[in-house]
Amino acid sequence: MDGEKVSDLIDDLDRNSYSFIYYSKPFDDSEYLASGKLFEIGKTNQKLSELDKIILNFRDNVSAGDLVESIPIFFGYVKFPSTTKEKIWSNFNEVSWFIPQFVIFSRENKLYCVQNFLSSSLQDDLNSKHTVEVQNFIQQLVRKSVTEKASAKIEKISDDDFSNWEKKVVGAVNEIKENKLQKIVLARKVEYKISGKVLWNDIFEKLNSEYPDCMNFLIKSHQDYFFGSSPELLGKFEKDIFRTEALAGSINRGSDEYEDSDLALLLSASKKNKKEHDIVIDHLHDNLQKHLLNIDIDETPLIKRLKNIQHLQTKISGRLKESPKYFQLIDSVFPTPAICGIPTKQSLNELKTLEGFDRGLYSGIVGSFNLSGEAEFFVAIRSALISENKLIAFAGCGIVEESNPDEEFNETELKLQPIISLFNNEDKS
Numbered sequence: 001m002d003g004e005k006v007s008d009l010i011d012d013l014d015r016n017s018y019s020f021i022y023y024s025k026p027f028d029d030s031e032y033l034a035s036g037k038l039f040e041i042g043k044t045n046q047k048l049s050e051l052d053k054i055i056l057n058f059r060d061n062v063s064a065g066d067l068v069e070s071i072p073i074f075f076g077y078v079k080f081p082s083t084t085k086e087k088i089w090s091n092f093n094e095v096s097w098f099i100p101q102f103v104i105f106s107r108e109n110k111l112y113c114v115q116n117f118l119s120s121s122l123q124d125d126l127n128s129k130h131t132v133e134v135q136n137f138i139q140q141l142v143r144k145s146v147t148e149k150a151s152a153k154i155e156k157i158s159d160d161d162f163s164n165w166e167k168k169v170v171g172a173v174n175e176i177k178e179n180k181l182q183k184i185v186l187a188r189k190v191e192y193k194i195s196g197k198v199l200w201n202d203i204f205e206k207l208n209s210e211y212p213d214c215m216n217f218l219i220k221s222h223q224d225y226f227f228g229s230s231p232e233l234l235g236k237f238e239k240d241i242f243r244t245e246a247l248a249g250s251i252n253r254g255s256d257e258y259e260d261s262d263l264a265l266l267l268s269a270s271k272k273n274k275k276e277h278d279i280v281i282d283h284l285h286d287n288l289q290k291h292l293l294n295i296d297i298d299e300t301p302l303i304k305r306l307k308n309i310q311h312l313q314t315k316i317s318g319r320l321k322e323s324p325k326y327f328q329l330i331d332s333v334f335p336t337p338a339i340c341g342i343p344t345k346q347s348l349n350e351l352k353t354l355e356g357f358d359r360g361l362y363s364g365i366v367g368s369f370n371l372s373g374e375a376e377f378f379v380a381i382r383s384a385l386i387s388e389n390k391l392i393a394f395a396g397c398g399i400v401e402e403s404n405p406d407e408e409f410n411e412t413e414l415k416l417q418p419i420i421s422l423f424n425n426e427d428k429s
């Protein structure tokens with residue numbers, strides 16, 4: 001398969017599979033499409049920190065020669081720990097990490113297909129049965145969809161309108177003034193009716209070219225789809241090195257380079273945004289200490305400039321004290337105050353009343369890992385759920401004492417853009 005993109009194959013797979021994950025990182029030229037479930041860990045109510053035991057146990061049963069490097073083995077997701085649970089998310093587990101039967105990925109402009117199979121004895125090696133399976137799988141992906149036309153349209157049916165939002169922000173600011181919280185990230189949920197044909201090829205062609213610095217993803221489970229364009233790395237394990245970032249503090253884009261730079265300067269000088277940002281740095285620093293030997297933190301935040309918005313970004317890294325237990329570490333930083341708040345527990349409780357809905361996978365985790373110390377986890381923001389004839393999009397922003405409801409509302413509008421602009425929007429309001 002020469003010169004094709006993995007994203008070109010999604011719609012054909014979609015016709016034949018009820019469960020897959022696609023994700024791309026245009027910034028490092030990689031794309032993965034993982035289909036079928038051979039083995040799954042997680043499921044309902046599994047604590048994150050308990051996953052490592054299962055993974056290590058699994059690893060002990062894999063012969064060392066089979067430990068693949070630089071290709072993920074497990075793909076999956078974790079929901080945001082909302083205390084409210086809603087039916088719209090019931091087609092997704094709380095936590096799911098699975099070994100797919102097939103993975104299609106690209107390297108240097110070529111597509112490759114990996115077939116995984118579980119075998120109880122070393123004698124049961126690759127045989128003709130497996131060759132037939134992989135041939136059948138590839139034959140399904142005949143790219144019929146490339147000639148189809150996308151026609152999906154959306155029409156707004158319900159929204160956290162401004163007055164509702166204002167109440168939430170004022171409520172949050174009061175809690176902060178009373179010292180119950182330092183920061184809380186409030187989100188809006190906007191519902192649309194969706195009609196017409198969604199073509200994922202098309203959607204990811206757009207996201208990958210317009211948001212090249214994001215991790216663009218799609219998770220299908222049963223007949224529901226969760227997708228988005230995440231600018232935020234939660235954590236990357238590269239053998240003994242761990243990397244993460246604080247991404248918090250936002251401002252709009254300008255109409256030209258000069259205005260862009262002026263806005264970036266304004267963002268860097270803003271005390272309010274610096275406070276939102278520093279709270280995330282401190283949280284990561286404090287909770288990573290037990291896992292890392294040294295912690296390197298950029299001295300001044302960079303500007304991460306996306307098509308719709310600019311953010312303050314501080315890169316953080318360090319050497320792991322021991323061989324990675326991915327989820328023990330992730331559990332001690334997630335959910336970060338970039339998407340939840342500080343203190344974490346109080347923020348989760350407050351979200352129940354202030355936000356009042358189940359975030360499901362929005363602001364959860366999506367990513368992959370292998371058994372050789374390599375893993376990457378992204379924060380599932382700038383995202384939406386498509387279920388039946390509804391598209392439900394989410395966007396949130398950090399509230400501190402100085403926050404103003406109008407500005408924060410506008411920030412959520414900017415953050416909805418990557419999703420909403422993919423569709424022919426019939427909302428005239």
Ligand SMILES: C=C(O[C@@H]1C=C(C(=O)O)C=C[C@H]1O)C(=O)O
Pocket residue numbers: 185187232247248249250276311338339381382394395396397398415
């Ligand atoms: C919560 C979201 O974004 C987060 C909040 C940000 C902020 O408050 O400035 C910036 C980046 C993200 O960490 C979202 O996009 O929904």
